[in-house]
Amino acid sequence: MSGIFPCCMAVPKASRYNAGMTALLTPEQIAALCRPAAQRVDVRVVEETGSTNADLMAALPGLTGPRLLIARHQRAGRGRAGRPWQSRPGQSLTFSLAWKFERGLQALVGLPLAVGVTLAETLALFGAEVRLKWPNDLLLEGRKAAGILIESAAAGPGSWAVIGIGINLALDEETVAGLDRPVASLAPLAAIDQNLLMAALLSALAEMLEEFAQQGLAPFAARWNRLHAYAGQPVAILENGRALHEGIGVGVDEVGRFLIDTGAGRVAVMAGDVSLRPKE
Numbered sequence: 001m002s003g004i005f006p007c008c009m010a011v012p013k014a015s016r017y018n019a020g021m022t023a024l025l026t027p028e029q030i031a032a033l034c035r036p037a038a039q040r041v042d043v044r045v046v047e048e049t050g051s052t053n054a055d056l057m058a059a060l061p062g063l064t065g066p067r068l069l070i071a072r073h074q075r076a077g078r079g080r081a082g083r084p085w086q087s088r089p090g091q092s093l094t095f096s097l098a099w100k101f102e103r104g105l106q107a108l109v110g111l112p113l114a115v116g117v118t119l120a121e122t123l124a125l126f127g128a129e130v131r132l133k134w135p136n137d138l139l140l141e142g143r144k145a146a147g148i149l150i151e152s153a154a155a156g157p158g159s160w161a162v163i164g165i166g167i168n169l170a171l172d173e174e175t176v177a178g179l180d181r182p183v184a185s186l187a188p189l190a191a192i193d194q195n196l197l198m199a200a201l202l203s204a205l206a207e208m209l210e211e212f213a214q215q216g217l218a219p220f221a222a223r224w225n226r227l228h229a230y231a232g233q234p235v236a237i238l239e240n241g242r243a244l245h246e247g248i249g250v251g252v253d254e255v256g257r258f259l260i261d262t263g264a265g266r267v268a269v270m271a272g273d274v275s276l277r278p279k280e
Contacts, residue, residue, distance in 0.1 A: 033199035110217030110256030
């Protein structure tokens with residue numbers, strides 16, 4: 001079922017709604033629980049698709065406003081650098097949000113970090129305490145629990161961002177065994193009404209995107225640093241498996257560069273085809 005539904009109601013405190021079971025995701029229920037910032041979002045839910053990001057990127061020429069697309073199951077979900085995002089139906093919350101900015105693509109610098117802050121702070125309201133790994137992962141006890149993939153497209157003088165998000169709710173042993181890196185499930189979220197959870201996430205993202213459009217990353221940088229998983233710890237910046245920099249992780253600056261104190265001094269690294277790893 002799909003359609004356009006206004007998001008207008010405040011989301012009550014999540015702890016009151018930990019009902020011990022989930023409810024089937026529907027656009028109507030999500031919309032009814034949203035806050036005003038998400039009022040103009042076209043909320044759609046599909047049973048199954050290849051990739052919600054790919055679907056929204058293909059739909060951009062026909063969009064007149066922001067759209068949220070949730071898939072109960074993604075067959076070909078993707079992470080950063082084209083890595084597959086694997087899960088079975090019901091194990092993850094997977095969705096993408098298309099949002100138009102009045103400024104060009106350069107205005108999107110740092111957006112993954114602002115999205116990460118928003119997700120982490122919202123999930124904490126539901127009892128899921130995560131930390132952030134630069135540039136776009138959420139970790140639970142050092143293992144990946146959620147990821148962000150942002151794709152963009154020019155639109156005249158403006159630009160579109162398609163924000164893809166996957167959150168592990170309850171991965172089974174078979175799924176975990178098939179992955180090439182440690183992952184974690186955010187168990188507290190699996191027992192919550194998924195419409196309430198999705199409405200809270202959509203509302204927080206819409207509020208963040210409005211603020212980001214006006215001020216960029218600056219209001220979110222200090223908040224990201226408070227949630228930094230490797231603050232003060234030895235880390236390495238890798239490119240194609242080769243260490244470019246090694247030192248102590250500091251955090252991010254106001255344009256989203258990762259700061260690392262090396263033996264030669266402080267280095268600022270821009271996101272790209274590089275990755276951050278903790279050192280043993």
